[in-house]
Amino acid sequence: MTILFLLPRAFFARRITCSATPAWVVLAALLACTSPVLAQDDGDSGWKSAKPKPKATPAPATQPAPKPTTGDKDKIKNEGRELFNKPLPGSGDGGAGDAAGWAIVLVAIRGDERDQVAARTLAQVRAEGGLPEAYLTKRRDAIIVAVGDFPTPDDPRAKAELSRVQNLEINGNKPYASAMLAPPLDFKMTGSMPQFNLLRAKELSGGSAIYTLQVAVYGRMDLPHPSQEDLAEPRKAAEQAAAKLRQEGEQAWYYHGQTMSMVCIGSFDQTDFDPQTPNFKSPKLRDIQKRYPYNLYNGAGINVKRKGDRVEAKQPSSLVEIPKS
Numbered sequence: 197m198t199i200l201f202l203l204p205r206a207f208f209a210r211r212i213t214c215s216a217t218p219a220w221v222v223l224a225a226l227l228a229c230t231s232p233v234l235a236q237d238d239g240d241s242g243w244k245s246a247k248p249k250p251k252a253t254p255a256p257a258t259q260p261a262p263k264p265t266t267g268d269k270d271k272i273k274n275e276g277r278e279l280f281n282k283p284l285p286g287s288g289d290g291g292a293g294d295a296a297g298w299a300i301v302l303v304a305i306r307g308d309e310r311d312q313v314a315a316r317t318l319a320q321v322r323a324e325g326g327l328p329e330a331y332l333t334k335r336r337d338a339i340i341v342a343v344g345d346f347p348t349p350d351d352p353r354a355k356a357e358l359s360r361v362q363n364l365e366i367n368g369n370k371p372y373a374s375a376m377l378a379p380p381l382d383f384k385m386t387g388s389m390p391q392f393n394l395l396r397a398k399e400l401s402g403g404s405a406i407y408t409l410q411v412a413v414y415g416r417m418d419l420p421h422p423s424q425e426d427l428a429e430p431r432k433a434a435e436q437a438a439a440k441l442r443q444e445g446e447q448a449w450y451y452h453g454q455t456m457s458m459v460c461i462g463s464f465d466q467t468d469f470d471p472q473t474p475n476f477k478s479p480k481l482r483d484i485q486k487r488y489p490y491n492l493y494n495g496a497g498i499n500v501k502r503k504g505d506r507v508e509a510k511q512p513s514s515l516v517e518i519p520k521s
Contacts, residue, residue, distance in 0.1 A: 295333050298349050299342040300358055301378045302330065304445025306338045306487075314339040325371060326364055335381060340445040342378075349377045349391050374401060374463070378442045385439050392438045394451035394460060397518045401447075401463035407515040408449060408460040409481070411488040412437060412495070415456030422455060430494070431457045451519070460516065461488060469515060481515075488513050 302321060305314045314332050318341050321330045330343050343361060346354035354377060361372045377391065390396065398405050414430035414437075416422040434450045434457035441448035441461065449460045461484055468478040477485070490497050490510045497510040 295342065295345040295380055298344075298346045298351075298354060298377050298379055299333060299340070300344045300354075300361055300375050301340050301342050301445045302327070302361075302372055302375055303341040304335070304338045305340070310339050314341065317341055324366070326366055327361070327372075335378075335444045338444050340378070346377075349379075349389075374447065376400070376442075376447055378445060379439060381443055383439065383443060385436055388435060389439060392435065392442060392448065392450055394449040394458075395519060397449055397463050398520070404465040405463035405518055406466065407464045407469060408518050409462050409464075409484055409488065409513050410458055410460050410491055410516045411513045412459040412492040413456050414459070414494055417456075417493070427452075427455070427457070433457075433494070434459050458516075463518065464515070485513055 303317055305317065307313070318330060318332055321341055322328045327343055330341055333340055333342055344354065344357050346357075348354070358375065358377060361375045363370060364372055391400075394408065397408060412434070414434040416426050416430060419426055431452050434452070437459045438448040438450040441459070447462050451458045451460065462481070464478070464481055468481045470476060489512060491513050492498070499508040500511045501508045
């Protein structure tokens with residue numbers, strides 16, 4: 197079972213679960229060197245049939261109420277969205293559906309038992325987390341707990357609601373400080389999405405964010421001096437990869453360097469990784485690196501041979517510093 201928890205352990209009392217070097221410099225070092233910034237861990241239904249009921253005496257015939265037309269149903273649905281600013285639930289227990297627009301992601305849940313875990317998490321968020329309007333929505337192999345449904349990420353209501361959720365205090369904590377806006381599954385990028393640019397990670401994730409996990413790079417290593425035209429397609433591919441990950445509830449970023457573009461996941465501070473504390477990684481960092489163990493180049497693994505190794509191995513995903521805007 198894998199859960200991408202944006203909520204701190206203090207909330208549910210469980211594991212629910214840079215001046216920085218410019219990212220392109222770190223990226224170039226990662227690809228040129230044989231050891232990454234951070235290496236991977238080595239250790240690391242039985243229902244009974246209902247009995248037929250006796251027939252009841254038929255009641256006097258009454259004129260049945262007219263069934264609502266398609267137009268009436270659409271009107272009711274639209275009114276519901278406007279009133280509650282969220283998708284109408286598929287059932288009384290908040291069954292999973294999908295937001296028609298951009299949703300504010302609280303938690304992303306994966307794994308074989310995601311349905312059960314998602315239902316329990318939703319109940320906790322509604323009852324104890326101060327967000328009774330929360331709902332579930334399916335995103336490929338993940339189920340996310342979310343609030344809101346907005347036409348665009350720039351919608352004033354989306355910005356106001358995201359700020360409200362991120363700053364919501366429960367027992368002195370802000371459990372949704374890392375909440376983010378995610379595009380719908382049918383989202384098609386028609387241009388660059390500045391909301392996903394790594395340069396905004398500190399602004400959107402808090403000033404304490406230092407690192408992010410690099411999981412992919414896109415570029416033209418076959419060209420010694422690629423032009424801006426040569427890099428147009430790799431840059432587009434990096435942005436699309438970040439958007440796809442966001443659809444699935446991942447806090448993904450892209451960054452365009454001078455010769456390559458990188459894709460990263462998450463934002464971490466010294467409570468997640470401290471160079472002064474060897475072999476320490478937070479559960480959140482371990483979880484993400486377990487799911488994204490490699491640093492891919494144009495979608496394929498990068499074979500590297502580190503000093504002392506006899507055989508090549510795929511380059512692992514690695515922590516890199518978040519650049520200042």
